[in-house]
Amino acid sequence: MDFIETEGKTVEDAIEKACQEFNLSEEMLDIDVISDGAPGLFGFMGTKKAKIKASIKKVEVEDKLELAKKSLERILVGLRTDATVDVKNDGNKILLNINGDGSGVLIGRRGRTLDAMQHIVDKIVNRSLKDRKRIIIDTERYRERRIESLENLALKLGEKVKKLGKPVYITPLNAHDRRIIHMTLQGDDQLATTSKGDGLLRRVVISTKKSRSFS
Amino acid sequence: MKDLVKYIAKSLVDSPDEVVVSEIEGERTSVIELRVAKEDLGKVIGKQGRTARAMRTILSAASTKINKRSVLEIIE
Numbered sequence: 553m554d555f556i557e558t559e560g561k562t563v564e565d566a567i568e569k570a571c572q573e574f575n576l577s578e579e580m581l582d583i584d585v586i587s588d589g590a591p592g593l594f595g596f597m598g599t600k601k602a603k604i605k606a607s608i609k610k611v612e613v614e615d616k617l618e619l620a621k622k623s624l625e626r627i628l629v630g631l632r633t634d635a636t637v638d639v640k641n642d643g644n645k646i647l648l649n650i651n652g653d654g655s656g657v658l659i660g661r662r663g664r665t666l667d668a669m670q671h672i673v674d675k676i677v678n679r680s681l682k683d684r685k686r687i688i689i690d691t692e693r694y695r696e697r698r699i700e701s702l703e704n705l706a707l708k709l710g711e712k713v714k715k716l717g718k719p720v721y722i723t724p725l726n727a728h729d730r731r732i733i734h735m736t737l738q739g740d741d742q743l744a745t746t747s748k749g750d751g752l753l754r755r756v757v758i759s760t761k762k763s764r765s766f767s
Numbered sequence: 768m769k770d771l772v773k774y775i776a777k778s779l780v781d782s783p784d785e786v787v788v789s790e791i792e793g794e795r796t797s798v799i800e801l802r803v804a805k806e807d808l809g810k811v812i813g814k815q816g817r818t819a820r821a822m823r824t825i826l827s828a829a830s831t832k833i834n835k836r837s838v839l840e841i842i843e
Contacts, residue, residue: 630771631829668824675818676778
């Protein structure tokens with residue numbers, strides 16, 4: 553999808569429609585006004601719709617891709633690894649994959665190192681607040697494997713809760729990991745999940761729907 | 768080790784010229800001191816210290832490679 557044309561009562565309306573269509577903010581789009589809208593007489597005679605052409609700004613994105621790759625490579629040099637980086641643009645996300653030596657040093661315990669690098673690169677790339685791109689760093693398909701093991705954990709603990717009839721707490725997880733637990737058990741109408749605690753200690757509680765309504 | 772911290776800090780702040788990093792090397796542990804412009808302090812620390820924590824995590828990953836420990840101190 554290179555560009556789209558949208559119509560609205562006013563130019564602003566048309567731009568807003570384009571933003572929704574692309575799911576991007578106005579600053580991220582190049583807008584060409586094809587025709588200004590005319591309100592017409594009493595709002596019904598001779599009304600003319602405003603029409604615009606919108607496309608996604610390109611230049612900035614490539615800069616960000618380059619910056620993301622460069623900064624991750626620089627960090628990897630600092631970590632004394634001979635790893636190479638593949639970079640891919642995926643809508644509002646930048647995916648970086650590290651081809652490393654497979655030692656796991658780059659992943660860290662529960663992905664701590666990977667998450668740390670991801671956070672730093674995110675901060676570097678998104679220093680200017682506009683046109684924010686989410687950064688996802690992966691290596692050896694860790695992210696995929698992590699999701700799988702979290703889903704298994706959720707299902708296993710879900711069964712345990714049903715058997716015991718008592719709520720079960722999962723060890724503290726980051727927001728992304730907690731979300732996976734919630735999503736996995738969402739479809740189970742016997743179970744409810746909530747998050748309790750603050751910051752680093754926030755953890756998911758799995759309980760049965762019945763026991764929750766009493767509390 | 769020092770270079771890595773310097774690179775990261777300079778990329779995060781608004782005034783990279785004011786980033787100063789010094790390393791006090793010990794036998795097993797080295798202390799890395801990071802100084803930035805007052806206005807940039809929040810940038811290197813981050814919301815709830817998240818950026819500082821991320822830097823420390825990367826630093827400790829780098830240190831394990833050379834069998835050492837590193838401590839990052841952000842000096843106000």
